[in-house]
Amino acid sequence: MAKEKKLVEAITSMEEDFAQWYTDVVKKAELIGYSSVKGCMIIKPAGYALWENIQNELDRRFKETGVENVYMPMFIPESLLNKEKDHVEGFAPEVAWVTHGGLNPLQERLCVRPTSETLFCDFYKTDVQSYRDLPKVYNQWCSVVRWEKETRPFLRSREFLWQEGHTAHATAEEAEERTVQMLNVYADFCEEELAIPVVRGRKTEKEKFAGANATYTIEALMHDGKALQSGTSHNFGDGFAKAFEIQYTDKENKLQYVHQTSWGVSTRIIGAIIMVHGDNSGLVLPPRIAPTQVMVIPIQQHKEGILEKAAELKERLRAAGIRVKTDDSQKSPGWKFAEQEMRGVPVRIEMGPKDMEAGQCVLVRRDTREKLVVSLEELEAKTKELLAAIQNDMFERAKAHRDAHIYDAHSYEEFADIITNKPGFIRGMWCGSQACEDKLKEDFAATSRCMPFHDQEEISPVCVCCGKPAHKLVYWGKAY
Amino acid sequence: MAKEKKLVEAITSMEEDFAQWYTDVVKKAELIGYSSVKGCMIIKPAGYALWENIQNELDRRFKETGVENVYMPMFIPESLLNKEKDHVEGFAPEVAWVTHGGLNPLQERLCVRPTSETLFCDFYKTDVQSYRDLPKVYNQWCSVVRWEKETRPFLRSREFLWQEGHTAHATAEEAEERTVQMLNVYADFCEEELAIPVVRGRKTEKEKFAGANATYTIEALMHDGKALQSGTSHNFGDGFAKAFEIQYTDKENKLQYVHQTSWGVSTRIIGAIIMVHGDNSGLVLPPRIAPTQVMVIPIQQHKEGILEKAAELKERLRAAGIRVKTDDSQKSPGWKFAEQEMRGVPVRIEMGPKDMEAGQCVLVRRDTREKLVVSLEELEAKTKELLAAIQNDMFERAKAHRDAHIYDAHSYEEFADIITNKPGFIRGMWCGSQACEDKLKEDFAATSRCMPFHDQEEISPVCVCCGKPAHKLVYWGKAY
Numbered sequence: 011m012a013k014e015k016k017l018v019e020a021i022t023s024m025e026e027d028f029a030q031w032y033t034d035v036v037k038k039a040e041l042i043g044y045s046s047v048k049g050c051m052i053i054k055p056a057g058y059a060l061w062e063n064i065q066n067e068l069d070r071r072f073k074e075t076g077v078e079n080v081y082m083p084m085f086i087p088e089s090l091l092n093k094e095k096d097h098v099e100g101f102a103p104e105v106a107w108v109t110h111g112g113l114n115p116l117q118e119r120l121c122v123r124p125t126s127e128t129l130f131c132d133f134y135k136t137d138v139q140s141y142r143d144l145p146k147v148y149n150q151w152c153s154v155v156r157w158e159k160e161t162r163p164f165l166r167s168r169e170f171l172w173q174e175g176h177t178a179h180a181t182a183e184e185a186e187e188r189t190v191q192m193l194n195v196y197a198d199f200c201e202e203e204l205a206i207p208v209v210r211g212r213k214t215e216k217e218k219f220a221g222a223n224a225t226y227t228i229e230a231l232m233h234d235g236k237a238l239q240s241g242t243s244h245n246f247g248d249g250f251a252k253a254f255e256i257q258y259t260d261k262e263n264k265l266q267y268v269h270q271t272s273w274g275v276s277t278r279i280i281g282a283i284i285m286v287h288g289d290n291s292g293l294v295l296p297p298r299i300a301p302t303q304v305m306v307i308p309i310q311q312h313k314e315g316i317l318e319k320a321a322e323l324k325e326r327l328r329a330a331g332i333r334v335k336t337d338d339s340q341k342s343p344g345w346k347f348a349e350q351e352m353r354g355v356p357v358r359i360e361m362g363p364k365d366m367e368a369g370q371c372v373l374v375r376r377d378t379r380e381k382l383v384v385s386l387e388e389l390e391a392k393t394k395e396l397l398a399a400i401q402n403d404m405f406e407r408a409k410a411h412r413d414a415h416i417y418d419a420h421s422y423e424e425f426a427d428i429i430t431n432k433p434g435f436i437r438g439m440w441c442g443s444q445a446c447e448d449k450l451k452e453d454f455a456a457t458s459r460c461m462p463f464h465d466q467e468e469i470s471p472v473c474v475c476c477g478k479p480a481h482k483l484v485y486w487g488k489a490y
Numbered sequence: 491m492a493k494e495k496k497l498v499e500a501i502t503s504m505e506e507d508f509a510q511w512y513t514d515v516v517k518k519a520e521l522i523g524y525s526s527v528k529g530c531m532i533i534k535p536a537g538y539a540l541w542e543n544i545q546n547e548l549d550r551r552f553k554e555t556g557v558e559n560v561y562m563p564m565f566i567p568e569s570l571l572n573k574e575k576d577h578v579e580g581f582a583p584e585v586a587w588v589t590h591g592g593l594n595p596l597q598e599r600l601c602v603r604p605t606s607e608t609l610f611c612d613f614y615k616t617d618v619q620s621y622r623d624l625p626k627v628y629n630q631w632c633s634v635v636r637w638e639k640e641t642r643p644f645l646r647s648r649e650f651l652w653q654e655g656h657t658a659h660a661t662a663e664e665a666e667e668r669t670v671q672m673l674n675v676y677a678d679f680c681e682e683e684l685a686i687p688v689v690r691g692r693k694t695e696k697e698k699f700a701g702a703n704a705t706y707t708i709e710a711l712m713h714d715g716k717a718l719q720s721g722t723s724h725n726f727g728d729g730f731a732k733a734f735e736i737q738y739t740d741k742e743n744k745l746q747y748v749h750q751t752s753w754g755v756s757t758r759i760i761g762a763i764i765m766v767h768g769d770n771s772g773l774v775l776p777p778r779i780a781p782t783q784v785m786v787i788p789i790q791q792h793k794e795g796i797l798e799k800a801a802e803l804k805e806r807l808r809a810a811g812i813r814v815k816t817d818d819s820q821k822s823p824g825w826k827f828a829e830q831e832m833r834g835v836p837v838r839i840e841m842g843p844k845d846m847e848a849g850q851c852v853l854v855r856r857d858t859r860e861k862l863v864v865s866l867e868e869l870e871a872k873t874k875e876l877l878a879a880i881q882n883d884m885f886e887r888a889k890a891h892r893d894a895h896i897y898d899a900h901s902y903e904e905f906a907d908i909i910t911n912k913p914g915f916i917r918g919m920w921c922g923s924q925a926c927e928d929k930l931k932e933d934f935a936a937t938s939r940c941m942p943f944h945d946q947e948e949i950s951p952v953c954v955c956c957g958k959p960a961h962k963l964v965y966w967g968k969a970y
Contacts, residue, residue: 046570046612047600050563055628058559079538083530083649084564084602084633085586090526103592106565108602110587111637111648120527122564122588122602132526148535153564153632157591168591169563 021352023290028234035284036163039293039353049161049168053277056353059301060280061171065151067203067299068173068275071195072149077175080148082129085120090128094253097127100220104156106168122155127221127246127272130176131254138268141180141260147188149175164281165238165490172276178256178268182247185269189245192273193226196241204279205296205405206230206286207412208240209435209485211460216444219272223247229459229485231412232285235433237459237487240282243273281490286408287377293354294377296404297397304334304393305350309343309362320361323371323389330390332397351376356400357393377404416485420470422477425486429454433488437465438474440484446475450486459485501832503770508714515764516643519773519833529641529648533757536833539781540760541651545631547683547779548653548755551675552629557655560628562609565600570608574733577607580700584636586648602635607701607726607752610656611734618748621660621740627668629655644761645718645970652756658736658748662727665749669725672753673706676721684759685776685885686710686766687892688720689915689965691940696924699752703727709939709965711892712765715913717939717969720762723753761970766888767857773834774857776884777877784814784873785830789823789842800841803851803869810870812877831856836880837873857884899966900950902957909934909968916966917945918954926955930966939965 021034036042041057053061069079085108092098105121123129134146151173161167175192179185193210200206208228218225222244230240251257251267260266287294297303304327308320320336327334337346343360350358360372373382373393377400384392415434419425428436440446440458450456466483473480501514516522521537533541549559565588572578585601603609614626631653641647655672659665673690680686688708698705702724710720731737731747740746767774777783784807788800800816807814817826823840830838840852853862853873857880864872895914899905908916920926920938930936946963953960 043613043617045563045609046567047563047565047609050565052563052613053561055558055560058561061561062559078535079542080535081533081538081541081633081651083525083527083532084635085527085530085649087526105592106588106600107590108586109589112584112586120586129525129527133523133532137523153561155564169565171561 021290021292024233024288031288031290032281032285033163035288035292035352041280041284041293042163047168049158051163051167053171056301057280060283060295060299061277063299063301064203064279065173068195068199069151071199072173072175075147075191075195077147077149079150081150081152082123082126082133084123084152086123086126086128087118087120089118090132091121093128093131094221094250097221097250101125101156104158106155106157123152124154124156125272125274126150126152126154126174127176127250128254130272131250131256131270134178134256134268134270135254138178138256138258141258144178144180144258144268145184145188146178147175148177149173164277164284170277172274174274175272177271178251179270180258180260180266180268182269185245185247185271189224189226189243189271189273192271193228193241193243196243196273196275197228200228200230200240200279200282201405203296203298204283204286205298205401205408206240206282207405207409209460209462210464211462211485213242213460214440214444214447214458214484216447217458219244221246221249223249227460229435229487230282230286231415231435231487232282232490233288233411234285235415235488237435237485237489238278238282238285239459239489240279241273241275244271246270246272287404288354291348292352294404295354295356297356297401300354300356301333302335302353302355303332303397304357304359305346305355306334306336306359306361307343307346307350308336308338309360309365311338313363315366316361316363319366323359323361323386326389327393330394332390332393357396359393375400377407418469419474419486422475425450425456425474426454429456429486429488435459436486437469438484438486439468439470439472439480440482441473441476441478441480442482443473443476443478446473450475455488456486457489459487459489461485501770501772504713504768511768511770512761512765513643515768515772515832521760521764521773522643527648529638531643531647533651536781537760540763540775540779541757543779543781544683544759545653548675548679549631551679552653552655555627555671555675557627557629559630561630561632562603562606562613564603564632566603566606566608567598567600569598570612571601573608573611574701574730577701577730581605581636584638586635586637603632604634604636605752605754606630606632606634606654607656607730608734610752611730611736611750614658614748614750615734615736618658618736618738621738624658624660624738624748625664625668626658627655628657629653644757644764650757652754654754655752657751658731659750660738660740660746660748662749665727665751666725669704669706669723669751669753672751673708673721673723676723676753676755677708680708680710680720680759680762681885683776683778684763685778685881685888686720686762687885687889689940689942690944691942691965693722693940694920694924694927694938694964696927697938699724701726701729703729707940709915709967710762710766711895711915711967712762712970713768713891714765715895715968717915717965717967718758718762718765719939719969720759721753721755724751726750726752767884768834771828772832774884775834775836777836777881780834780836781813782815782833782835783812783877784837784839785826785835786814786816786839786841787823787826787830788816788818789840789845791818793843795846796841796843799846803839803841803866806869807873810874812870812873837876839873855880857887898949899954902955905930905936905954905966906934909936909966914967915939917949918964918966919948919950919952919960920962920964921953921956921958921960922962923953923956923958926953930955935968936966937969939967939969941965
């Protein structure tokens with residue numbers, strides 16, 4: 011079978027070429043396909059099922075905080091995009107422009123949304139009149155377009171899927187509270203569901219979102235020591251409100267500007283799952299987000315009763331609320347194991363004649379490959395226990411890896427040594443000048459990832475770049 | 491309060507001006523907002539929550555039949571759109587064209603997908619190689635763009651949300667089976683969830699989808715006697731496969747073309763819910779699809795214990811699996827009733843001091859306004875019973891209305907009389923010539939809705955238009 015052969019062909023090892031390993035995994039785990047549309051990806055069933063689980067769980071967490079879903083048009087008239095100066099400067103160079111509708115040229119060209127702040131502002135301008143109309147806590151699930159030159163599946167593509175929340179509040183305090191609240195929703199989601207530890211912090215002026223007063227971020231460390239920005243939350247203050255004239259009458263009947271936020275997580279997060287947990291056999295999915303949690307694989311399935319027994323196990327696990335499949339295809343058990351490993355299914359259950367006779371089955375963990383012989387009487391309980399243990403261990407392993415790759419730099423020389431020789435986060439003091447950020451980027455392709463919330467201490471009195479007095483601790487790193 | 495006043499202002503009555511009634515309802519029930527993007531709508535929380543329920547239930551039914559979700563790019567290169575002749579002729583005049591990416595003109599312009607047959611074909615061409623790769627039963631939830639000149643919320647807009655299923659099969663029989671299967675999924679969904687009776691049938695050559703061999707449709711009758719095409723399923727045979735060279739090797743190692751289908755339901759269906767069930771007080775939502783099924787409204791809520799009691803009822807109903815809210819705002823009960831009616835919440839529960847004393851509450855049906863005094867002990871059981879009864883009665887009422895508006899025409903004169911004086915479906919024989927369809931459209935703006943599956947009888951030996959021999963029964967009507 012040409013196809014099967016391709017599948018079990020060794021993927022490039024991550025130690026040899028991490029970028030190629032990543033490309034091999036997204037293809038061979040059948041997460042994406044390439045399309046005729048340059049820079050755009052096809053998300054195949056295995057990839058989309060992962061995104062559906064991410065959506066469902068994030069959406070549930072959003073709604074618990076009072077978020078309501080809406081849908082805005084995908085087009086933005088050029089004049090609307092131009093209303094907020096910083097915003098348009100940030101996005102205009104990378105948008106796709108629609109110039110014709112049917113056979114006729116448009117009077118005003120429209121861009122395909124790269125993000126929808128301007129549309130929500132235009133909407134709030136008419137929809138918000140009184141303090142009674144506030145807050146507005148809206149979100150939409152949609153696709154957006156940014157005309158990137160270099161693209162990579164999930165990490166950077168011309169079109170990607172995401173959610174974008176856009177809120178309007180009566181006060182600056184409430185907007186700030188919502189900005190932080192949503193960043194924490196993202197961080198908790200990453201840690202609890204995706205088993206990805208994150209650093210929560212604030213972006214510098216240079217790195218913040220176009221048009222925002224402040225951008226908060228969660229930063230995760232990939233297996234190769236590079237950072238991935240995994241979710242951001244922005245506080246706009248009343249800047250957009252002033253540009254778009256979004257005013258409400260307060261309780262004293264005075265006109266006030268609203269205060270706004272926006273926050274987003276995209277299909278990029280799938281790249282993080284791959285690069286934090288994957289190994290040289292393919293994907294390793296955290297059980298809580300895995301579309302299939304358990305794959306039952308019959309051994310010597312031609313023997314009497316084996317297929318029936320495998321189906322019975324599957325049915326029992328399904329009834330216990332576990333997402334389970336059986337692979338009863340004609341492939342050999344070896345092929346099936348390789349496929350299940352490539353796709354990152356957290357637990358494999360092997361059921362052969364000897365197991366059947368002994369009233370047992372074998373559970374194999376995807377993450378450690380450890381085998382567990384389990385009496386069929388305890389099937390449901392032991393499987394659930396194992397899934398929970400895998401989820402927990404995956405987080406702890408990722409956290410230990412992350413923590414082992416955080417280094418302190420006290421001087422430019424030390425920074426240079428670490429960034430060159432030790433992939434990971436670098437903690438270093440910063441004086442607050444953009445010139446220093448520019449220099450570190452120029453010299454080492456290192457960027458300021460964030461000023462962490464929970465980790466602020468003065469590890470040195472001077473800036474890691476210029477040596478002048480500094481009071482801000484920054485996480486630096488190379489990033490995707 | 492200016493806003494509240496606007497809400498309870500009488501909406502235009504449907505007898506006076508049905509089109510204006512519709513526009514009033516979509517606005518005042520806060521389903522949509524108008525945007526700066528001409529012809530595109532903003533779907534507000536009440537409208538989007540309805541769409542989410544439709545999505546969840548349809549998606550569940552799809553997956554039961556083996557459908558897998560994917561996501562294709564939103565852009566189609568012009569050369570790809572041009573590959574199937576009939577298809578491009580059908581869609582090219584109404585697509586939006588992207589000509590610039592960032593600051594640069596594109597080498598080849600891209601259209602924003604009006605539908606994605608061409609993208610799926612391009613994908614299957616490389617993804618399908620052997621009979622083992624078949625069938626492919628894929629679906630995507632996305633937005634599409636068609637540059638319409640005249641637009642109306644939900645019914646016709648330049649951008650709308652939908653799902654589009656695209657399948658590839660080894661045999662013609664299997665493709666035909668899937669085409670009919672999905673039409674039946676749509677029909678059952680409409681009848682069971684939306685309480686909308688539909689006629690299932692086949693489109694004529696003139697009315698079929700651009701590029702299809704056969705198009706099947708479900709047609710619903712709106713309250714004003716006009717038809718609304720509510721879902722379609724297309725069998726493409728191997729036409730697209732030949733245009734795109736989608737071939738697989740069969741078990742005998744011979745190259746064969748695949749057979750394909752596609753099928754879609756869009757946000758248009760929300761228009762059907764409004765126009766089938768709504769009344770002069772606003773929306774009337776079928777309980778199974780209503781985002782809020784029960785609204786608890788406290789009466790004299792300043793009196794001791796009332797708000798607590800209302801909250802208790804809400805909590806009990808929530809625990810029983812009912813989607814319930816309490817309106818404890820400062821508005822008067824009358825305002826609250828009007829809002830609940832406008833938004834179509836199926837059941838209102840009134841709870842006042844006398845009710846509390848008597849250990850009871852009052853359930854009011856949105857559809858008939860009938861009141862039911864219920865002992866608090868029976869709250870959950872009686873509420874569930876009532877929701878089921880409303881769902882059932884709404885379907886029966888819609889069906890009785892539909893059936894009372896189906897007329898038989900045996901001649902051109904009879905057709906002319908009915909189409910002019912009696913809004914509804916007209917059953918009339920058809921000779922099979924497109925000239926007759928064109929004439930009836932020209933003379934009366936009547937179109938052939940479908941050749942029904944379940945209702946084929948020869949009610950006359952001759953065509954209702956030309957008088958020549960005819961053997962096909964067609965449902966005719968004016969349509970949205």
